[in-house]
Structure formats: structure tokens, C-alpha cells
Amino acid sequence: MAVQDKLNFKNIGAGLEKMSDLINFGFYLDLLERFKHLKYREFPLVYFLNIQPFFNIINEKRKTISNRQLELVLKNKINEKKELQIKFDQITQLREKPSNFYKKGKVALYDELNLRFTDNVYLEYFDPETTVIVRTATENKEFLEIPIHNLENDTFDNVELNTEIEEKARRLFLSFKDHPIFGHRPFQAKFFQRIRYVISWIGPIIKFFEKMDISCLVVGGAADEISRMLILIGASKGIPSVCLQHGMMSDNRGWVPTIASKDAVYGIHEKEFLMSWGVPSDCIEITGHPKYDRIFTESHMSKMDFCKITGISPYLKTVLIATQPGLWSISRLREIIKYLNDYKIGVIIKPHPTEIRRGSFIAYKALENKIVKVVESEIHLHDIIQNVNVVCVDYSTVGLEAALLGKPVVYATNKVHDGANYSYTKYLAVPNLKKLAYIIRCLIVNRFEEKNITDYRVKVQEYKNSLVYKAYPEQLAGKNLSDLIYKLSGIKSYIPKKELSDGMMIKGSSEKVYLIQNGMKRQIQDHGVFTRLALDMKNVHIFDDDFIKKIPSGIVLS
Numbered sequence: 150m151a152v153q154d155k156l157n158f159k160n161i162g163a164g165l166e167k168m169s170d171l172i173n174f175g176f177y178l179d180l181l182e183r184f185k186h187l188k189y190r191e192f193p194l195v196y197f198l199n200i201q202p203f204f205n206i207i208n209e210k211r212k213t214i215s216n217r218q219l220e221l222v223l224k225n226k227i228n229e230k231k232e233l234q235i236k237f238d239q240i241t242q243l244r245e246k247p248s249n250f251y252k253k254g255k256v257a258l259y260d261e262l263n264l265r266f267t268d269n270v271y272l273e274y275f276d277p278e279t280t281v282i283v284r285t286a287t288e289n290k291e292f293l294e295i296p297i298h299n300l301e302n303d304t305f306d307n308v309e310l311n312t313e314i315e316e317k318a319r320r321l322f323l324s325f326k327d328h329p330i331f332g333h334r335p336f337q338a339k340f341f342q343r344i345r346y347v348i349s350w351i352g353p354i355i356k357f358f359e360k361m362d363i364s365c366l367v368v369g370g371a372a373d374e375i376s377r378m379l380i381l382i383g384a385s386k387g388i389p390s391v392c393l394q395h396g397m398m399s400d401n402r403g404w405v406p407t408i409a410s411k412d413a414v415y416g417i418h419e420k421e422f423l424m425s426w427g428v429p430s431d432c433i434e435i436t437g438h439p440k441y442d443r444i445f446t447e448s449h450m451s452k453m454d455f456c457k458i459t460g461i462s463p464y465l466k467t468v469l470i471a472t473q474p475g476l477w478s479i480s481r482l483r484e485i486i487k488y489l490n491d492y493k494i495g496v497i498i499k500p501h502p503t504e505i506r507r508g509s510f511i512a513y514k515a516l517e518n519k520i521v522k523v524v525e526s527e528i529h530l531h532d533i534i535q536n537v538n539v540v541c542v543d544y545s546t547v548g549l550e551a552a553l554l555g556k557p558v559v560y561a562t563n564k565v566h567d568g569a570n571y572s573y574t575k576y577l578a579v580p581n582l583k584k585l586a587y588i589i590r591c592l593i594v595n596r597f598e599e600k601n602i603t604d605y606r607v608k609v610q611e612y613k614n615s616l617v618y619k620a621y622p623e624q625l626a627g628k629n630l631s632d633l634i635y636k637l638s639g640i641k642s643y644i645p646k647k648e649l650s651d652g653m654m655i656k657g658s659s660e661k662v663y664l665i666q667n668g669m670k671r672q673i674q675d676h677g678v679f680t681r682l683a684l685d686m687k688n689v690h691i692f693d694d695d696f697i698k699k700i701p702s703g704i705v706l707s
Contacts, residue, residue, distance in 0.1 A: 234427030305352025437626030
């Protein structure tokens with residue numbers, strides 16, 4: 150069967166899913182409008198709710214009631230996707246808050262959930278003098294010298310508020326006793342559960358903004374209640390916010406409607422997706438994510454060192470399989486590994502950070518043999534990608550990272566996704582694992598016996614070539630984010646080093662030598678660069694490693 154024959158499965162049921170999504174969001178708007186009088190101070194508590202658990206309940210209810218029946222009770226019916234953000238803004242009036250620009254405060258980073266900064270991002274782009282980290286519960290007072298504000302330290306007696314809000318909510322729900330959703334007991338139970346959670350944190354978050362002079366807020370998503378409270382309570386004080394995309398926008402829930410001042414995204418695919426739901430273009434910035442800067446700013450692990458750590462032969466052709474919770478079962482992994490091993494292809498399994506944190510990756514260890522290895526966190530993902538021949542993912546940003554590093558990518562996805570239109574994944578998706586293993590083998594040996602495989606190889610190349618223009622056009626996302634913060638608040642998140650000047654060469658205790666350009670350190674990859682740029686090692690200045698770590702990294706000079 151031709152590869153193209155496998156590529157249309159994502160369209161199955163798309164029309165039905167689209168209708169269900171619009172109805173779900175209609176109920177969300179109804180919830181906001183009808184329950185917005187449940188307030189603490191001036192804040193409607195319902196605005197802070199994470200809507201995803203409620204959508205799950207509505208979808209479960211849909212097993213016993215038709216979409217047509219649900220539509221009949223909707224007050225805020227959405228006919229087209231682009232209406233969502235417009236209607237949301239009309240109900241909430243959140244975008245009409247005045248902006249308190251250029252207030253000389255700090256940049257607040259809520260990094261407990263999905264911000265996903267690596268240590269070098271904190272060190273290079275967030276000065277301890279201009280930054281505070283916000284966390285709900287921690288014993289640490291600072292991280293990499295940046296002070297931490299622990300919300301848990303701010304006590305808040307919420308018993309009376311809980312009682313008052315719950316009584317009002319119960320009276321409201323009584324008026325909807327015949328409503329198929331608001332009268333549904335599981336929906337009501339979830340509502341009270343999440344409202345109690347919101348009430349437990351709203352006091353500490355209000356106190357945070359009263360205690361701290363904040364000029365800008367950065368979060369890694371706006372779906373969860375803590376992020377939503379930080380964004381919206383901050384907005385009430387005129388504080389702008391940046392919501393940084395942390396992964397693929399594989400579905401619409403959690404991404405729309407937006408509430409931050411700016412949504413900072415990877416590229417055109419995400420911008421088009423948000424705009425399709427009515428998000429204004431000027432509320433979206435293409436910045437990239439700082440965690441990917443390392444692809445462009447650092448040289449990567451040598452093949453010799455990689456093989457020494459993994460125990461894999463340097464002559465073995467290998468494929469990286471990056472897993473994700475719930476997407477790669479043991480049986481599915483065992484099947485693809487068997488097919489690949491039959492072709493004498495080794496496998497590196499890289500568990501998802503969530504699987505490592507939960508310990509669920511241990512099950513993958515049973516699949517190890519001489520040419521199959523599980524790599525936890527002892528090797529950076531980018532170093533793994535650099536030293537394999539092909540990367541195989543289900544539906545992950547690892548595919549994006551691999552392509553940016555110049556590696557062929559294949560998608561073993563068998564899911565239907567309703568998020569951003571990542572067109573490149575459609576052309577590279579082969580859910581049949583036996584066929585997928587054959588394609589991986591063809592990509593590795595660069596020999597294609599069948600025309601459809603040749604076509605597939607062309608698509609892989611087109612995918613790689615188009616990334617820089619559409620999927621991920623930025624290479625210095627840390628700088629882009631810092632510039633965006635400055636544009637919104639007038640605050641520089643990092644302070645340029647006065648000791649440095651353009652053209653200066655510097656190094657620390659390692660063998661790495663850097664050239665300073667535009668205030669950034671650019672690693673000189675090899676002696677050929679020295680010769681080409683007429684640089685002399687005699688002119689290298691020595692600095693402490695801690696000083697060098699705090700200089701923003703530019704693109705490697707190669």
C-alpha cells in the first residue's frame with residue numbers, strides 16, 4: 150500500500166468533532182456569563198477555572214444526548230471558530246484593562262508548570278535584580294540566585310468565603326435543575342471542586358501582587374487555575390503578561406480563548422491556529438522557545454562520547470524513539486523494535502520527562518538488549534538526536550527539534566488532532582509500524598526500491614527545508630522573549646556585562662572559546678574559524694565560569 154494511502158485518517162470524524170468543540174465552547178461561554186456574579190472582591194471566580202475537566206464531562210454526557218439537543222439550550226451559540234475569542238472578550242471585558250507600562254518593578258516567572266526553561270535560560274536572560282520566581286510550594290528561597298516568592302507562605306482564611314460562594318452557587322444550580330449540562334451532577338461536583346481550589350489560592354496571589362512590585366508576568370500556559378489567576382489578577386493592576394507556548398498545539402483546549410497580553414508562539418502554524426479562533430494578530434508574537442536555543446548556540450556531543458555512555462557501537466545505525474505518556478504502550482514499542490532489529494537497526498528510547506518524574510519509564514527497561522537502550526536524563530536530548538540516524542515520534546516537539554538538527558523524522562501517530570495544522574506531520578505519518586520500520590530502514594541506507602518510498606524521502610527533505618520559514622523561524626528565542634518583555638514593560642530582564650566589548654574573545658576553565666558580538670557569546674567551533682576570521686588565541690581573555698554562564702549565547706561560529 151502506498152504511503153499516501155495512509156495519510157487521510159486524521160480527517161475521519163473531523164466535521165463531528167468540530168461541531169462538538171463549538172458546542173463545548175458555547176457551554177463555556179454560558180458558564181462564564183451565568184456564573185460571573187460569583188466573585189471575590191472584583192474577581193469573577195469562574196474566569197479562573199480550567200475548562201478542560203468540564204469538557205471531559207460534557208463529552209461523556211454526549212453519549213446519552215445528541216449535539217442537536219445540546220444546541221437547543223445554548224445561549225451563546227458559536228457558529229464559526231473565529232467567533233470564540235470575540236464572544237469571550239465581550240463577556241469578560243478582559244482586554245479592556247488599562248496597561249501600567251514602564252512601572253519599575255520585576256519580571257515574575259511562574260515556572261512550576263510548563264514554562265520549561267533550562268538552567269542556562271535563567272542564567273543568561275533573567276537577572277536576579279530584575280526577576281522573581283513564583284511557586285505555590287517550595288522550601289527554596291532562591292533558584293540560580295533568583296529569589297523565589299512562595300505563595301504558600303501567605304496564609305488566607307478562606308472558610309467563610311468558601312461557604313458564601315458555595316451557597317450562592319447551589320442556588321444558581323437549582324435554577325438549572327433541568328439543564329442537561331449545568332443540572333448534571335458530575336458537572337456540578339467538578340465545579341465545586343475546582344472553585345474550592347481557586348478560593349484556596351486567590352488570597353495568596355492577591356497578596357503577592359500587593360507585596361511585590363511586578364512589571365511583567367511570564368507563564369508557560371494559561372489553562373491551569375494558578376496561571377489564570379496570576380494573569381488576570383495581574384491584569385487588573387495593569388500588569389502585562391506573556392504566555393509562552395510550551396509544546397505542540399495538538400488540540401484547541403487549553404490554548405483558546407487566550408487571556409494573556411501576548412501569546413508567544415513557535416511559528417506561523419500556531420499563529421494561524423490562534424487567529425482561526427478569533428485571537429487578534431497583534432496579541433500573538435512569533436518568538437520561539439528558549440529551550441530550543443541550544444540547537445543553534447552550542448556544539449553537541451561527539452559520536453565517541455555518545456557511544457561510550459550508551460554502550461552502542463559507533464558502527465550501528467540507530468533510531469531515536471521519543472515516548473510520551475499514554476501514546477507508546479509496551480506492546481507497541483516491542484513491535485516497532487522487533488521490526489527495526491530485524492533490519493539490524495538499533496533503538497534509543499528517550500522517555501518523556503513526565504514518565505521519568507513518575508517512574509513509569511521503568512517498564513521500558515525490559516525492552517533493552519545489546520542494540521536497544523533506554524536513556525533517561527544522562528544525555529541531553531539534542532545530543533542524542535545529533536548522534537542517531539532517524540528520529541521517530543508519535544506527535545511531539547521532538548520531531549521539530551530533530552528536523553532543526555538536520556535529522557529525518559517519521560511520525561508513528563494514530564491519533565486525530567484538532568489543534569494547529571502541522572501540515573508536515575501529515576506527510577510523514579505512517580501508523581502501520583511494519584511499514585514505518587521499512588521506511589526508517591530506507592531512510593538510513595538511502596536506498597528506495599519503491600516509488601512511494603522515494604516520494605516519502607522527498608517529503609522528509611521538504612519538511613526539513615521548510616522548517617526555518619514556517620514551523621520555527623527563530624534561533625534566539627531567549628533574546629526574543631527578553632525583547633518582548635521590554636516592549637511590554639520597559640524592564641530589561643538581563644543586564645549586559647560592562648566588562649565585555651564586541652570583538653573580544655573569552656574563555657573559562659573549559660576548552661571552549663567565545664567571540665563577543667552584540668553582547669552575546671558565540672562559541673568558536675574549531676580552528677578553521679580562527680583562521681577564517683584571523684583570530685589569535687593570544688588575545689583570549691580568561692573569566693570565571695560563573696561569569697561566562699550569565700552571558701547570553703549567540704549562534705555557534707562554524
